Amino acid sequence: MNAAIRAVVRQADALGHETWGIRHGYQGLLDKDWAPMPTRACANILQRGGTVLHTARCPEFLLPNRRAEAAENLRAEGIQGLVVIGGDGSFRAAEALQREHGVPCAGIPGTIDNDLPGTERTLGFDTALNTAVEAIDRIRDTASSHGRLFLVEVMGRSSGMLAVHTALACGAEAVLYPESPDDSYETLVARLYANWLRGKRSSIVVVAEGDGLGSAVAVGDRLRRDHGLDLRVVVLGHIQRGGSPSALDRIWGSRWGAEAVRRLDAGESGFYLGEVAGALALLPLAQVLDPHPSPPGDLSELVGILSR
Ligand SMILES: Nc1ncnc2c1ncn2[C@@H]1O[C@H](COP(=O)(O)OP(=O)(O)O)[C@@H](O)[C@H]1O
Numbered sequence: 185m186n187a188a189i190r191a192v193v194r195q196a197d198a199l200g201h202e203t204w205g206i207r208h209g210y211q212g213l214l215d216k217d218w219a220p221m222p223t224r225a226c227a228n229i230l231q232r233g234g235t236v237l238h239t240a241r242c243p244e245f246l247l248p249n250r251r252a253e254a255a256e257n258l259r260a261e262g263i264q265g266l267v268v269i270g271g272d273g274s275f276r277a278a279e280a281l282q283r284e285h286g287v288p289c290a291g292i293p294g295t296i297d298n299d300l301p302g303t304e305r306t307l308g309f310d311t312a313l314n315t316a317v318e319a320i321d322r323i324r325d326t327a328s329s330h331g332r333l334f335l336v337e338v339m340g341r342s343s344g345m346l347a348v349h350t351a352l353a354c355g356a357e358a359v360l361y362p363e364s365p366d367d368s369y370e371t372l373v374a375r376l377y378a379n380w381l382r383g384k385r386s387s388i389v390v391v392a393e394g395d396g397l398g399s400a401v402a403v404g405d406r407l408r409r410d411h412g413l414d415l416r417v418v419v420l421g422h423i424q425r426g427g428s429p430s431a432l433d434r435i436w437g438s439r440w441g442a443e444a445v446r447r448l449d450a451g452e453s454g455f456y457l458g459e460v461a462g463a464l465a466l467l468p469l470a471q472v473l474d475p476h477p478s479p480p481g482d483l484s485e486l487v488g489i490l491s492r
């Protein structure tokens with residue numbers, strides 16, 4: 185996200201605009217928690233994880249009267265356009281601000297869940313994916329040395345994108361995720377047993393945090409109880425959400441940040457940016473109301489086929 189912030193500030197400066205940084209997300213709009221952000225304020229942030237502007241959940245923003253206040257605050261301060269970096273909640277808020285109050289908004293996709301409609305990439309996903317894969321590679325050493333089953337929980341409250349991509353990239357034996365069409369306990373047991381019969385003595389199952397069967401701990405307890413397995417559970421948790429961003433996340437953050445400003449400067453608004461087939465994509469903000477994309481079915485199928 186810091187790559188996008190830096191690009192917004194510096195592209196705006198190059199076009200002769202002043203940028204103000206709003207701290208703590210929408211809460212900052214309500215509290216007027218903002219300040220001018222000169223280009224030098226962005227020194228050395230490109231490689232830093234998190235966001236230098238901080239973030240916060242702001243439930244009050246769901247109330248129309250609070251959004252009206254935020255729009256008024258922006259108008260009174262003379263802020264002419266808003267670049268929002270976030271996931272579908274942040275974009276829903278931006279869509280409402282623009283539709284209800286005419287605040288010109290531009291969205292830059294930022295969520296490790298990679299679950300926004302119309303874009304194949306969101307900032308943070310590539311970094312989180314690589315972090316999870318690196319962690320599981322390490323776990324694999326113990327799994328294979330001790331001949332053990334590991335259940336590794338990755339983030340994804342309502343999305344299996346991170347889980348499925350992680351599973352494929354680390355050669356997991358199975359993946360459980362919320363949108364899966366055949367996510368049953370029986371299918372999992374049958375898969376692990378078939379691998380056992382093939383001579384496989386260690387397995388890794390990637391579990392998305394929001395999977396319908398329950399957490400990795402719950403699934404692990406059930407397997408232990410039913411089959412007496414000496415398995416281990418690892419919850420990767422917030423380790424996936426931090427750290428220095430990958431090169432791809434930095435590059436797309438930079439491209440999207442600059443593009444958002446160029447388009448606002450040209451009088452465009454009510455859009456968010458994305459990536460489709462390697463190219464920068466432009467989407468209407470209202471598209472965020474579409475159903476969120478599911479992990480490609482062929483990828484999760486491949487996890488099973490390749491782990492024989
Ligand atoms: N439907 C909505 N209408 C207005 N504001 C919303 C809506 N959904 C979320 N928001 C605002 O956007 C913020 C970020 O949304 P959230 O779902 O927490 O994160 P994300 O942007 O990562 O999906 C919320 O804290 C809230 O202030």
Ligand SMILES: O=P(O)(O)OC[C@H]1O[C@](O)(COP(=O)(O)O)[C@@H](O)[C@@H]1O
Nearest residue numbers: 271294295296297308339340341393
């Ligand atoms: O427990 P927290 O800090 O709210 O974060 C966990 C949740 O945030 C997510 O990582 C998504 O976060 P972002 O959209 O901010 O990247 C979900 O996958 C996860 O359920």
